[in-house]
Amino acid sequence: MVGALVPHVAGSLWLIPALPLAGATITLFAGNRLGKWAGILATVLVFASFGVSLAVVLNLLTYPGESRLALQHLFDWISVGGFRVGADLRLDTLSATMILVITGIGALIHLYSVGYMAEDPRQGRFFAYMNLFVFFMLMLVLGANYLVLYLGWEGVGLCSYLLIGFWYTVPGNAEAAKKAFITTRIGDTLMLVGLALLVFKFGTLDFEVIFGTAGSVLTKDAATVIALLLFAGAIGKSAQLPLQVWLPDAMAGPTPVSALIHAATMVTAGVYLVVRSHVLFEISGVALTVVLVVGVVTALFAATCAIAQFDIKRVLAYSTISQLGYMFIAVGMRAYGVAMFFLVAHACYKALMFLGAGSVIHGMHDEQDMRQMGGLRRAMPWTFATFTIGGLAQAGVPPLAGFFAKDALLEVANHTGREVVFVLGTIAAFLTAFYIGRMICMTFLGRTRSDAAEHAHESQPVMLAPLVLLAIGVVVVGILQLSPDGAVTQALEPVVGATALGAGLSVPALIGMAVAVALLSLALAWWIYGSGRVDTVAFRERLEPMATAAQRGWYVDRAYDVVIVQPAKALARLTSDVFDALVIDGAVNGIGGLVKRSASEGKLLQTGFVRTYALVLFFGAVLVLGFIGVRG
Amino acid sequence: MRTPIAYFLMLAGILFAMGTVGVLINRNALRIFMSVELQLNAVNLTLVSFARLHNDLGGQVLAFFSMVVAAAEVVVGLAIIVSIYRRRRTIDVDAAREMRW
Numbered sequence: 001m002v003g004a005l006v007p008h009v010a011g012s013l014w015l016i017p018a019l020p021l022a023g024a025t026i027t028l029f030a031g032n033r034l035g036k037w038a039g040i041l042a043t044v045l046v047f048a049s050f051g052v053s054l055a056v057v058l059n060l061l062t063y064p065g066e067s068r069l070a071l072q073h074l075f076d077w078i079s080v081g082g083f084r085v086g087a088d089l090r091l092d093t094l095s096a097t098m099i100l101v102i103t104g105i106g107a108l109i110h111l112y113s114v115g116y117m118a119e120d121p122r123q124g125r126f127f128a129y130m131n132l133f134v135f136f137m138l139m140l141v142l143g144a145n146y147l148v149l150y151l152g153w154e155g156v157g158l159c160s161y162l163l164i165g166f167w168y169t170v171p172g173n174a175e176a177a178k179k180a181f182i183t184t185r186i187g188d189t190l191m192l193v194g195l196a197l198l199v200f201k202f203g204t205l206d207f208e209v210i211f212g213t214a215g216s217v218l219t220k221d222a223a224t225v226i227a228l229l230l231f232a233g234a235i236g237k238s239a240q241l242p243l244q245v246w247l248p249d250a251m252a253g254p255t256p257v258s259a260l261i262h263a264a265t266m267v268t269a270g271v272y273l274v275v276r277s278h279v280l281f282e283i284s285g286v287a288l289t290v291v292l293v294v295g296v297v298t299a300l301f302a303a304t305c306a307i308a309q310f311d312i313k314r315v316l317a318y319s320t321i322s323q324l325g326y327m328f329i330a331v332g333m334r335a336y337g338v339a340m341f342f343l344v345a346h347a348c349y350k351a352l353m354f355l356g357a358g359s360v361i362h363g364m365h366d367e368q369d370m371r372q373m374g375g376l377r378r379a380m381p382w383t384f385a386t387f388t389i390g391g392l393a394q395a396g397v398p399p400l401a402g403f404f405a406k407d408a409l410l411e412v413a414n415h416t417g418r419e420v421v422f423v424l425g426t427i428a429a430f431l432t433a434f435y436i437g438r439m440i441c442m443t444f445l446g447r448t449r450s451d452a453a454e455h456a457h458e459s460q461p462v463m464l465a466p467l468v469l470l471a472i473g474v475v476v477v478g479i480l481q482l483s484p485d486g487a488v489t490q491a492l493e494p495v496v497g498a499t500a501l502g503a504g505l506s507v508p509a510l511i512g513m514a515v516a517v518a519l520l521s522l523a524l525a526w527w528i529y530g531s532g533r534v535d536t537v538a539f540r541e542r543l544e545p546m547a548t549a550a551q552r553g554w555y556v557d558r559a560y561d562v563v564i565v566q567p568a569k570a571l572a573r574l575t576s577d578v579f580d581a582l583v584i585d586g587a588v589n590g591i592g593g594l595v596k597r598s599a600s601e602g603k604l605l606q607t608g609f610v611r612t613y614a615l616v617l618f619f620g621a622v623l624v625l626g627f628i629g630v631r632g
Numbered sequence: 633m634r635t636p637i638a639y640f641l642m643l644a645g646i647l648f649a650m651g652t653v654g655v656l657i658n659r660n661a662l663r664i665f666m667s668v669e670l671q672l673n674a675v676n677l678t679l680v681s682f683a684r685l686h687n688d689l690g691g692q693v694l695a696f697f698s699m700v701v702a703a704a705e706v707v708v709g710l711a712i713i714v715s716i717y718r719r720r721r722t723i724d725v726d727a728a729r730e731m732r733w
Contacts, residue, residue: 608729610664614655
């Protein structure tokens with residue numbers, strides 16, 4: 001059990017989600033009248049929330065490791081018989097890590113959006129959704145029980161839907177939004193079943209009680225079932241196989257949305273959920289293996305897809321899926337600290353790359369096809385520099401954040417005797433560096449390939465400032481975790497426990513290997529796409545049909561369409577055109593027709609002669625009385 | 633010695649039968665109305681007779697109620713008959729047979 005409460009910190013916890021909620025409320029009702037002030041208000045509030053978070057977390061860190069826990073009870077949410085759920089907030093080092101990422105990166109992305117959305121007539125609504133998202137995301141990570149977490153979980157899903165379909169007049173955007181919502185719902189529903197099982201077993205949803213007593217309450221099998229159901233929710237939210245299909249399409253939303261929701265925060269909620277519930281996963285054991293396998297497969301699968309994309313945002317989408325796979329690999333190996341650091345590092349460099357891509361798209365006047373780009377380093381030097389830093393970080397070039405994250409992960413894999421994971425992880429790292437290199441070469445290097453690229457312009461300072469700040473973040477955040485037992489891991493130890501490491505290859509050898517893999521892959525990408533010595537079109541054609549298959553996400557979408565969507569539609573047609581039209585409508589119309597026909601016959605009984613009625617009445621009375629007389 | 637209850641009931645029965653026949657064979661609305669009154673009074677007589685038999689004033693009270701209701705009913709009924717007469721210059725009930733389908 002974790003130690004005593006930290007009262008000083010607890011009092012102001014509510015302020016962190018309340019600020020963005022206030023912003024959402026104001027901009028939702030008055031946003032379109034506020035004009036560009038809506039964006040400024042929203043940004044200031046998220047920055048304020050970041051300020052409070054920072055103060056609270058710094059205060060929390062002044063306490064010794066075991067007692068770093070702050071709880072705040074806001075009000076009783078549900079109280080039915082013995083079942084009680086409170087609107088409780090919980091700050092420990094795990095949620096502290098998350099709120100800093102959410103409010104910090106969220107604030108920068110809000111700032112960037114002020115510039116990016118400046119010409120949109122509905123920007124008030126946009127910032128309302130963004131602030132609402134930040135609120136729900138904060139509730140998700142600050143919740144002290146699974147119901148508050150689930151509130152945030154569904155809330156961010158809603159905001160994701162609203163923001164993917166923000167430009168709903170463009171054909172396909174609303175479809176993408178629906179797809180994202182419905183696909184994640186599959187996971188959410190399974191997760192809800194898991195929560196119901198938790199209530200059934202524990203009679204409460206409170207983290208403290210569940211994790212404190214899980215060892216004695218749950219059998220191994222029960223823990224496996226619950227853990228896998230929770231993981232199903234994580235699969236949906238974090239776009240892991242087999243529910244990864246929604247994330248590439250979700251790129252239909254404005255680019256800041258992709259950066260905030262579909263790279264830095266919401267999609268990492270799955271990782272947070274599993275780390276938060278690690279007690280259940282560890283009792284099960286099997287569940288952790290499932291997490292590991294899903295992570296490995298997803299990391300490799302999505303990396304191959306990313307290589308073949310032409311749309312700059314789809315490259316980043318697949319790369320996000322792949323990187324999330326990495327995080328689940330770390331979780332599956334019980335290296336929760338490494339997973340959380342990976343999450344932080346990824347949030348920084350992927351937000352940076354998305355915002356950079358947004359800057360490119362803005363400068364290219366809404367062109368997203370990398371074949372139309374090229375040579376943008378001259379027109380957009382700031383974007384080029386910051387984007388490249390983000391790219392190199394993800395590729396794993398030291399001393400950037402991504403290097404430490406990936407290296408720590410591979411080190412854990414190697415030192416815990418998971419040779420297969422180590423090898424596959426290294427292959428995925430090679431692919432990662434390759435598609436990053438390809439993207440940078442196609443976008444910024446070489447000759448310009450279109451008029452739009454010729455006339456591209458650098459973005460305004462309000463968009464460049466977040467890029468620069470995030471780039472600095474990517475450079476310095478590595479200090480937090482120079483090895484698998486770095487600062488982040490140590491801070492998280494009271495919450496998630498330590499990772500046991502065995503022996504394996506020496507650390508310098510691993511680092512050398514990781515760097516070599518990254519640089520080799522980047523060099524290869526440059527030789528193919530950047531040097532101009534390889535005919536990339538012919539190169540791609542030689543790889544057909546593999547290239548197209550990878551570009552289409554290995555036809556998983558089409559498989560789902562054939563196996564699930566079309567049969568479901570056929571069933572819907574059967575019920576609507578056959579069952580509903582004939583059976584349901586038939587019954588209703590039949591009853592109506594019956595009444596009508598009997599009425600048209602029965603009305604002839606009415607003669608209009610008063611005395612006839614009197615006679616019938618009389619005989620009727622006689623009959624009734626006679627009946628009573630006979631019976632009595 | 634009391635008059636046996638059967639006499640009263642027989643008288644009431646005869647009155648009721650006369651009323652019923654009157655309702656059924658007359659076409660003049662006023663005559664039908666008078667016959668209905670006969671029926672009502674037959675019933676009142678029965679009520680009073682049983683009240684006397686059982687030494688229970690309830691029956692008499694009920695008879696008074698029935699008289700009041702009958703008076704009210706006559707008011708409404710006569711008004712309707714007057715208005716029918718004004719419209720069609722006859723109070724033959726068989727002539728007023730539009731109230732069907």
